[in-house]
Amino acid sequence: MLHSHDHAHASSLRQLSAALIMVAFGALELVIGYPARNPLLLGDAVHNLADSLHLLLGAGIDYIVHRRRSHALVCRLPLAVGITGTIAPSVVITLIAIFETGHLASLSGRQLVWTICLAWVGVIMNRLAHDRLAHSSGAVEASGKFHLLVDMWVSMGIAGAGASLIVFDSIWPGRVLLYLIALLITIGAAVEVRTQVAGTHAVCIHRPR
Numbered sequence: 001m002l003h004s005h006d007h008a009h010a011s012s013l014r015q016l017s018a019a020l021i022m023v024a025f026g027a028l029e030l031v032i033g034y035p036a037r038n039p040l041l042l043g044d045a046v047h048n049l050a051d052s053l054h055l056l057l058g059a060g061i062d063y064i065v066h067r068r069r070s071h072a073l074v075c076r077l078p079l080a081v082g083i084t085g086t087i088a089p090s091v092v093i094t095l096i097a098i099f100e101t102g103h104l105a106s107l108s109g110r111q112l113v114w115t116i117c118l119a120w121v122g123v124i125m126n127r128l129a130h131d132r133l134a135h136s137s138g139a140v141e142a143s144g145k146f147h148l149l150v151d152m153w154v155s156m157g158i159a160g161a162g163a164s165l166i167v168f169d170s171i172w173p174g175r176v177l178l179y180l181i182a183l184l185i186t187i188g189a190a191v192e193v194r195t196q197v198a199g200t201h202a203v204c205i206h207r208p209r
Contacts, residue, residue, distance in 0.1 A: 018129040018148070019055035022048045025125040029118065036111055039100040040158050041118065043093045043178045048122070050089035050185055051151060055129075090182045097178035104171040115162040122155035154181055 026048035033041025107115070130148040154177075161174040 013059075014132050015055050015059035018132040019052045019059060021125055021129040021132070022052040022055065025122060026052060029122075032114070032118065036107065037100065037103045038107060038111065038115060039096050039103060039178065040115055040161055040174055042100065043096050043181055044119075044122065044154065044158055046089045046092050046096075047154065047181050047185060048151070051148070087186075090185050093178055093182040093185065097175050097182070101171050101175040101178065104165055104174050105169075107165070109166065112162045112166050116159045119155045119159035119162065122158070123152050126152045126155060150184060154184065 026045045029041045029045035029048065032038070033045055126148050130145055130152075157177050157180070161177045164170055164173040
């Protein structure tokens with residue numbers, strides 16, 4: 001039992017550290033992207049903060065289930081938070097794609113270069129967060145690792161959208177990318193929520209109340 005608690009504690013810490021990395025990066029994108037009304041950075045900031053919510057949820061579930069006897073709330077938590085964390089950011093990013101991508105045309109060359117550089121920082125940060133879960137084998141951690149790998153490709157896509165605006169003077173790659181991000185959030189978060197619900201349901205059935 002002690003070994004199980006130690007493993008759960010280590011798992012929670014890994015998920016927590018991965019989430020904090022993504023919170024820090026999402027906040028940085030928000031701080032830089034909002035004053036410039038840069039829809040690429042704003043969309044990715046919402047995306048990364050939504051991912052952080054799911055990683056924090058997984059860490060919280062591990063901690064509560066393995067450290068507390070009363071966990072009735074945990075049985076309902078993944079679905080409630082997961083639905084909110086899926087629908088809300090998808091709607092926000094879709095609205096950004098519809099109403100804000102026109103602002104891409106007004107971004108200066110320097111701002112676009114900063115966008116590309118920050119996107120590549122996102123690749124590194126997602127990789128760091130992924131590596132925090134590298135030695136985890138649980139289903140929740142596995143879905144988180146896969147999601148973070150997809151996020152690395154999203155960050156590369158943002159860099160590509162910024163470059164296409166510089167080279168081709170077209171906002172459409174950025175707009176399509178934001179729609180794609182909204183779709184990826186819905187799919188990726190749905191998979192993670194399903195995993196978390198299945199895991200906590202099994203725990204709620206087999207652990208004494």
